[in-house]
Amino acid sequence: MVVGAILTQSTAWVNVARALAQLRRAGALRPAALAALPAARLARLVQPSGFFRVKAGRLRAFVRHLVRRHGGDLTRFLRRPPAALRAELLGIPGIGPETADSILLYAAGRPVFVVDAYTRRILSRHRIVGRRVDYGRLQAVFMAHLPRDPGLFNEYHALLVRVAKEYCRTRPRCTRCPLRFDLRGRRPRV
DNA sequence: GGCCAGGACACCA
DNA sequence: TGGTGTCATGGC
Numbered sequence: 001m002v003v004g005a006i007l008t009q010s011t012a013w014v015n016v017a018r019a020l021a022q023l024r025r026a027g028a029l030r031p032a033a034l035a036a037l038p039a040a041r042l043a044r045l046v047q048p049s050g051f052f053r054v055k056a057g058r059l060r061a062f063v064r065h066l067v068r069r070h071g072g073d074l075t076r077f078l079r080r081p082p083a084a085l086r087a088e089l090l091g092i093p094g095i096g097p098e099t100a101d102s103i104l105l106y107a108a109g110r111p112v113f114v115v116d117a118y119t120r121r122i123l124s125r126h127r128i129v130g131r132r133v134d135y136g137r138l139q140a141v142f143m144a145h146l147p148r149d150p151g152l153f154n155e156y157h158a159l160l161v162r163v164a165k166e167y168c169r170t171r172p173r174c175t176r177c178p179l180r181f182d183l184r185g186r187r188p189r190v
Numbered sequence: 191g192g193c194c195a196g197g198a199c200a201c202c203a
Numbered sequence: 204t205g206g207t208g209t210c211a212t213g214g215c
Contacts, residue, residue: 006197008196008197009196009197009198010195010196010197010198010210011195011196011197011211011212012194012195012196012213012214013196014213014214015195015212015213015214016196018213047211047212048212048213049211049212050195050210050211050212050213051197051198051209051210051211051212052210052211052212053210053211054198054199054209054210054211055210058198093198093199094197094198094199095197095198096197096198096199097197097198098196098197098198099197099198102196114196116196116197117195117196117197118196119196132205157196161196164196165196
């Protein structure tokens, strides 16, 4: 889950799955094995997920931190109090708010709502928040109005992604699509 | 061949 | 503080 959270940065999950399959075949999904992998070899394994040199560096930064600070014990690391774990994750190069929260929710099972480009896009298009709302404020909208249930946050986020993807998939040539604008926050094309 | 995709970060004004 | 470029592959 941690590796997937890093590899999925600005990348469709189907390509992340390819990289994960290669890592699994190489026996490189355990912290010790990942830490022992030469940078060039790791980069080749994660190549299908794009930005492979950057992501290989980020994976290495994470496992280096895990080994140095927690003896490579991922379970112990993930059992840290959520606020402390989040702060620690944000201190690792290449892990920002969304990646940290993905690890908290999906790997550590903590009730943290993950805000991604789809979440921002849907809420801003419904005028629930402004286009330039910062990550923390958008996250607070969900955290303040939903029960703090990891399973609920997990499914809620998954449904937002599904709705957005399905809407666009069924209307590939719809230039007036209300959801279709640049995920990086630039102006809509419509 | 162009466009775009479930971020993070450095750099600049 | 906000805007922009960079990282890079793969599907359409």
